[in-house]
Every structure is written in structure tokens, then in C-alpha cells.
Amino acid sequence: MELKLLPVVFIGHGSPMNSIRNNGFTKSLSLLGKSLKELTPSAILVISAHWLTKGTYVNTTPFPETIHDFAGFPEELYQIHYPVPGATEGAHICQQQIQSTKVLEDKTRGLDHGAWSILRHLFPEADIPVFQLSIDYQAPARYHFDLAQEIKSLRSSGFLIIGSGNIVHNLYRVNFSNDALPYDWAIEFDEMVKSKILNRDFDDLIDYQKTGNSATLSVPTNDHYLPMIYCLGLAEKKEVIKFTWEEIQHASISMRCFQIG
Numbered sequence: 383m384e385l386k387l388l389p390v391v392f393i394g395h396g397s398p399m400n401s402i403r404n405n406g407f408t409k410s411l412s413l414l415g416k417s418l419k420e421l422t423p424s425a426i427l428v429i430s431a432h433w434l435t436k437g438t439y440v441n442t443t444p445f446p447e448t449i450h451d452f453a454g455f456p457e458e459l460y461q462i463h464y465p466v467p468g469a470t471e472g473a474h475i476c477q478q479q480i481q482s483t484k485v486l487e488d489k490t491r492g493l494d495h496g497a498w499s500i501l502r503h504l505f506p507e508a509d510i511p512v513f514q515l516s517i518d519y520q521a522p523a524r525y526h527f528d529l530a531q532e533i534k535s536l537r538s539s540g541f542l543i544i545g546s547g548n549i550v551h552n553l554y555r556v557n558f559s560n561d562a563l564p565y566d567w568a569i570e571f572d573e574m575v576k577s578k579i580l581n582r583d584f585d586d587l588i589d590y591q592k593t594g595n596s597a598t599l600s601v602p603t604n605d606h607y608l609p610m611i612y613c614l615g616l617a618e619k620k621e622v623i624k625f626t627w628e629e630i631q632h633a634s635i636s637m638r639c640f641q642i643g
Contacts, residue, residue: 387537387621387643388423392545392613393500394627394637395431398452398459401499407637408503410627414641415504424540425472426505426512427533430496431547431606438529439486439516440473446512447492464498469511472541476515479533488516496546496609510542517608523588526608530615537643543616545609549575550600550636557633564630571600572636575610579623579640584614600636617642 393411400408432451433439448463477485493501497514515533517526536543550568574593578586588611590597590604601607617623627639 387618388421388540388542389418389641389643390537390543390545390613390616391418391639391641392547392610393639394548394635395496395500395546396548396631396635396637398455398495398499401462401495401502402458407627407629407631410639411500411503412506414626414639415506418542419505421542422540423510423542425469425542426501426510427469427472427476427536427541427543428493428497428501428512428514429517429543429545429609429612430494430514431517431551431609432494432496433491433514433516434519434605435516436518436520437486438480438483438518439488439491440477441468441488441491441514442470442473443468443488443490443492444470448498449492449494451494462498462502464493464502464508466493466501466508467511469513472511473513475539476513476533476536479535480529482529482532500544500546517605519605523590523604523608523611526611527584527588527615530612534616534618537616543613545613547606547609548636549607549610549638550630550634551606552599552602552634554602555599555634562633565599565633567596567599568630568634568636571596572630572638576625576628576638579614582619587611587614613640613642
């Protein structure tokens with residue numbers, strides 16, 4: 383009998399303010415969450431732009447706290463708590479699947495806003511256990527793509543895997559005005575990535591620095607880009623990839639989201 387693969391989802395999470403906003407993006411997350419919930423995942427693995435480490439870790443916290451890892455936002459954000467149980471057993475399974483490097487264990491870390499800010503829209507009941515896999519920020523993009531391939535079997539074991547970052551993420555050029563138009567280079571890079579995803583040109587996306595000036599402006603640091611690379615590394619060759627949201631917020635942040643499978 384062929385094992386059912388749970389989808390892989392990439393979410394462009396954007397500003398922490400999206401955690402409390404009722405807009406087109408957050409409504410799309412709510413709809414996506416309902417369809418994913420019907421697949422009855424036993425655990426959720428989140429690979430977030432906001433857990434960067436030297437080496438690779440999983441968190442095995444039984445009851446992960448809600449980390450408010452940002453500053454200068456309204457007090458309402460700091461009052462949010464996402465009281466989800468941890469997925470300690472799932473984290474250990476993930477740890478065992480990875481053989482190319484030693485995966486370390488963090489027994490106290492909670493969930494960063496790259497995780498909870500989207501999970502509270504996707505799964506407001508907070509009833510599916512969650513753990514995270516960190517990003518070794520010293521490692522090249524190819525390392526992360528290959529590492530993702532080592533944990534593909536989790537998809538057939540009841541795990542929903544989510545990458546949370548942004549394809550275009552340039553805070554140096556951000557514009558918070560309500561009528562801010564996307565930069566041409568942001569549109570160019572975002573659309574290029576979309577095309578290469580659909581054409582399965584994953585190698586080009588791993589070597590994104592070679593794609594031109596729009597890449598330099600769109601990915602000044604790759605912390606928000608790498609969660610997407612993990613998602614691509616988890617894709618099977620003939621799986622359908624569909625885009626669930628397309629938008630550029632604040633001129634320089636792509637909110638593009640997609641689902642694999």
C-alpha cells in the first residue's frame with residue numbers, strides 16, 4: 383500500500399503584525415489551515431527564519447513558551463500566547479533521520495514568531511504538537527537542501543512540515559506607508575523564483591546569488607530565504623506545487639506562500 387504523504391507548506395510570514403491582522407493574507411492562512419487539519423497531522427515541524435544556530439538543533443520542550451523575539455511593536459503582540467504542546471517524540475524521530483550531521487537537542491527553547499504568528503491563524507485550536515528544526519546559519523544553501531532530503535520520510539509518518547520565511551526580505555528598504563508600491567527588483571526576483579519553482583529549477587534557486595542584481599537586493603541575508611530551500615528539498619519529483627498567496631507587503635517583503643503535494 384502506498385503511504386500518504388502530507389503536504390509541505392512554505393509561508394511568507396512577513397511582519398509580526400500579521401499575527402493580529404485580519405487581512406487577505408491571514409484569511410488565506412485560515413482557509414489553508416482548515417484543509418490541512420482535515421489531513422489529521424500527528425505533529426507539525428516548523429523550520430523558521432528566526433531560529434538560527436551554529437550547528438543544527440531540534441527543540442524537545444514539552445510545553446514550548448511563546449517567544450516574543452521582536453521589539454518596538456504594540457503591547458498587544460506581547461500578550462499573545464500560543465499554548466500548543468511540544469512534539470518531543472517527533473523531534474527525536476527527526477533527529478534520528480538526519481545522518482549527515484549531528485543534530486543537537488534544545489530542551490528549553492519555545493516557539494519563535496516565525497512559527498506561532500502563522501500557526502495561530504492556521505490552527506487556532508493549538509491542538510497539534512509542534513517542534514522546530516533550527517537553521518545552521520554558517521552552512522551554505524546546498525547543505526539545507528540536502529538536509530531536507532534526509533527527513534522526507536517524516537511526510538509519510540504523519541508530520542506536516544512548514545517552512546516560514548520570506549522569498550524577498552529586505553528590511554533596509556522597507557516602506558511602511560499604506561500605499562507603498564513594490565520595488566521593481568522585488569517583483570522581478572519574486573516572479574523569477576515562482577517560475578523556477580514551477581519548472582523545478584531548484585539548483586538555480588540554491589545558487590540564487592548568480593541570478594543577478596535583483597537577488598542581491600531581495601536576499602541581503604538568507605535567513606528568510608533558507609526555509610524555502612528546505613521546502614524544495616522535501617518535494618518529490620512529480621508533486622503538484624500550488625501557490626496559495628501572492629503579495630509584496632511594505633515594498634520589499636514577499637508574502638508568497640505555496641503548498642507542495
